[in-house]
Amino acid sequence: MTVESLSQAQAVDSSDNDSVLPEASDTFVTTPYVEEVTGRALAYLRAGYPVHLAGPSGTGKTTMAFHLAALWGRPVTLIHGNDEFSVSDLIGTNDAGYRRSKVVDNFIHSVVRTEEEMRQMWVDNRLTTACRNGDTLIYDEFNRSRPEANNVLLSVMSEGILNLPGLRTAGEGYLDVGGDFRAIFTSNPEEYAGTHKTQDALADRMITIRLDPPDRDTEIKIVKSKSGLDEIEAGHIVDIIRELRGTGENKTRPTLRAGIAMGKILSTVSGQARFGDRLFHHICYDILSTESAKVLHDGQSVFRQWVDDVIKQVCPPSGVQPADGSDSSKVLEKAQSFWHQS
Template identity: 85%
Template sequence: MTLESLRPDVGLNDEDLVVPEASESFVSTPYVEEVTNRALVYLRAGYPVHLAGPSGTGKTTMAFHLAALWGRPVTLIHGNDEFSVSDLIGTNDAGYRRSKVVDNYIHSVVRTEEEMRQMWVDNRLTTACRNGDTLIYDEFNRSRPEANNVLLSVMSEGILNLPGLRTAGEGYLDVGGDFRAIFTSNPEEYAGTHKTQDALADRMITIRLNPPDRDTEIEIVKAKAGIDELEAGHIVDIIRELRGSGENKTRPTLRAGIAIGKILGMVDGRARFGDRFFHGVCYDVVSTESAKVLHDGQSIFHQLVDSVIKQVCPPVGAQPGDEGTRAQVQAKVKAVNASFATKLNTFRS
């Protein structure tokens, strides 16, 4: 099965259509390809795809990648707590259309007719349904469930209810056959999110994205930050070890690794233990609430970061190959994390 075989059969001849293109910087690994292929099969079968997972797992990037591979024009919506149904489908309160006819066929007789009608203006969901676009609804669970209820008939019956047009006999819109929807969402415990109604979740196929494997993270940091694989590996290992700390509640994501890599790349820096600039960058990028807890006037979270850097990265001036084996590094860092958790619990109690 190839990606070409999973794309829609229709052609696009309208030069004015905005069709996304796959980014050259997109990193494809076996993990990414597996998710991509499954999602394209679901789209081909006509099902909406829902990419769910914690922040920093690449949900939005994957959504745009899928849309680019699908090859249809894209309509983008970002979830918003203040959305109402009209913000999705449109409204007839946007203005008025006034027409006037003056009949002066006989100069002594003037007949004037005027008509004023409310204007209906489509919003993005309606536009996507009319045109058969690919809808990307990013972080859709930030919108209230009652606003998203309009999606139920779209996803099951292929009909969009337009109550504002009922007086004109156009209260329903048949959804274009090429219409597809890709949703992304953050976990419900995140601030500003709402619980997804069961009826909506039942109409989509959910792919849960977790932080990718180490090799994928390294490839992404390497590509996005423009640094070599060795340095990207050091940075990714630091982030993954800190992410695994049970007390590090705001766990650093892949974005943190990319940020550290980009910053180092700008100054031609290296991930080295004892490099004060590198240590400071790591403190700033992955800082959490735990950083406020002090011991002898020093942040014990900073001590954890220092310890992880020491175990993962070679010291300043070290030659390549001085890092030790991966297994040795993991064993040392595991002990560091356990010590950090003990200290943090002690000072919190």
């Protein structure tokens, strides 16, 4: 399983199959920026600290968490923050369970014994399994869960003990956390809807690395890797995104995902990022639109006008081949008139 497909697996909320062994993805991009963050995070993990990747959406937090877990090399347990989680969703519960087990004797093949019992049974949930096995816990968007549920992590992170108040067997009310256990958290503090403020006590026990949109070089390499476009075309797309992100007008803050989507679509239609190319302009409107309904006097949308200006600023005009030696101002004129007619 690749890191990429692993990240898809978060959607499957099955507590039966708790851990997976991650592998590096071949579309994962490493640049000096990525290496620097990775190096720091691994140092914190090595020193025994939980790592917390915090930052706005689309800055590569989840991808980095999987990458770190893959480098760490232990089986991974995934939890995705959820407002409806209670403590028992994290640690487990006392269930009236029905257990059926089959005993197969390897030496006498005719021996197959089936045991059946009905009794109160403790069922581990993911956090308990991870602590018991010394796995790596990835708790993605942990601030979507309520602080009351996450409080159970406090003693895990400070004393290496997981309290299991519901577990009554043989005086076990707690579990010693395996020495290899590590936790990697992600959160998006800026996304207020559906999130809870990170508790200070919890934040104090992890080392927070703040992730912002990566540098231009990293962003271009990511768009290139995910879309198959060449570096020059990926560069145009990234420059449009970064220009829009930088001005912050209309609260437009397109993320890495927007650039990847533009790249994938352009690659699918074998298109190019050109000023005056109608299809390209429309792809940009559709992907970058923030539903700003503001319209100018002539009926033109403010947002579209603004996107057109940015495309004009960073992309070559439609019809221009970089090395054909043509008079680019003429071609630009042609492209503009084409654009305004259509």
